[in-house]
Amino acid sequence: MIHTGSVLIARGLYEWYGRPSYRAGDWALIKQVNFANELLEKKQVSDATFDAAKKLLGERGVVEDAQDLSKPTGKIHRVNDDGSVPKDNPFVGKAGALPTIWSYGHRNPQGLAWDPVTGKLWESEHGPQGGDEINIIKRGLNYGWPLVTYGRAYTTDPDGIRSGLPPPNVQPPTSAPGMEEPFTFYKPSIAISGMVFYTGSKFPQWKGNLLVGGLAGTQLSRIVFNERGLESRREPLLLELRQRIRDVRQGPDGLIYLTTDMRDGAILKLEPVAEP
Numbered sequence: 001m002i003h004t005g006s007v008l009i010a011r012g013l014y015e016w017y018g019r020p021s022y023r024a025g026d027w028a029l030i031k032q033v034n035f036a037n038e039l040l041e042k043k044q045v046s047d048a049t050f051d052a053a054k055k056l057l058g059e060r061g062v063v064e065d066a067q068d069l070s071k072p073t074g075k076i077h078r079v080n081d082d083g084s085v086p087k088d089n090p091f092v093g094k095a096g097a098l099p100t101i102w103s104y105g106h107r108n109p110q111g112l113a114w115d116p117v118t119g120k121l122w123e124s125e126h127g128p129q130g131g132d133e134i135n136i137i138k139r140g141l142n143y144g145w146p147l148v149t150y151g152r153a154y155t156t157d158p159d160g161i162r163s164g165l166p167p168p169n170v171q172p173p174t175s176a177p178g179m180e181e182p183f184t185f186y187k188p189s190i191a192i193s194g195m196v197f198y199t200g201s202k203f204p205q206w207k208g209n210l211l212v213g214g215l216a217g218t219q220l221s222r223i224v225f226n227e228r229g230l231e232s233r234r235e236p237l238l239l240e241l242r243q244r245i246r247d248v249r250q251g252p253d254g255l256i257y258l259t260t261d262m263r264d265g266a267i268l269k270l271e272p273v274a275e276p
């Protein structure tokens with residue numbers, strides 16, 4: 001699909017796959033800019049990134065720690081650039097709580113993005129089966145894991161020993177007082193990853209949309225909002241590539257860059273193509 005050694009991998013999905021339905025779309029030309037492991041020394045970069053992310057964010061399989069404010073896992077932390085603790089963090093001075101915690105009850109956070117309109121912080125996280133979440137992160141709030149989730153235990157964990165959840169045929173509670181609901185969720189899960197709000201002008205039809213990577217779902221998910229800021233629809237993109245999308249960013253050039261999580265990992269650049 002993406003051939004090792006090539007720089008230009010495709011002259012567009014339309015030409016590549018001969019599917020005219022893509023021709024009138026927002027994009028067509030896809031280039032493999034370079035190989036991730038050559039350009040970024042992939043292993044070192046990804047190891048460091050994942051290690052830091054796990055230490056700071058994921059609950060690392062100890063599900064109850066996500067609700068324990070004395071434990072660092074299952075949290076989003078807020079620290080100054082020099083590592084000091086901001087004095088207005090929500091749990092500063094609270095006995096038994098880590099002062100760096102900004103929000104808690106997270107399962108496995110994967111991405112953060114600032115909303116360019118509201119300035120709010122958005123987060124994506126892996127839920128259990130069918131419970132991938134996109135949350136709007138607010139100061140000091142509890143995002144529910146493992147007490148509430150739209151997902152279910154995996155069938156490989158029938159008694160919920162690893163997840164702490166009821167059996168897979170039983171839906172756990174999806175909401176509870178004092179717990180923040182996700183803005184939206186993916187059922188089935190796409191193994192949600194990094195995300196970004198698109199603010200550029202190169203893809204006018206995507207302006208203001210949230211672009212979200214999917215690993216197992218091998219896609220870039222485009223979320224469209226209505227004028228009230230609620231999700232009006234979502235569209236899976238790039239499914240034909242069959243690539244696990246690890247992260248997505250908008251370049252200073254207004255184009256969209258993706259990293260793939262594959263053996264031949266790549267950085268992909270999406271460019272618009274003029275209508276023929």
Ligand SMILES: [Ca+2]
Nearest residue numbers: 133143144145
């Ligand atoms: Ca949640």
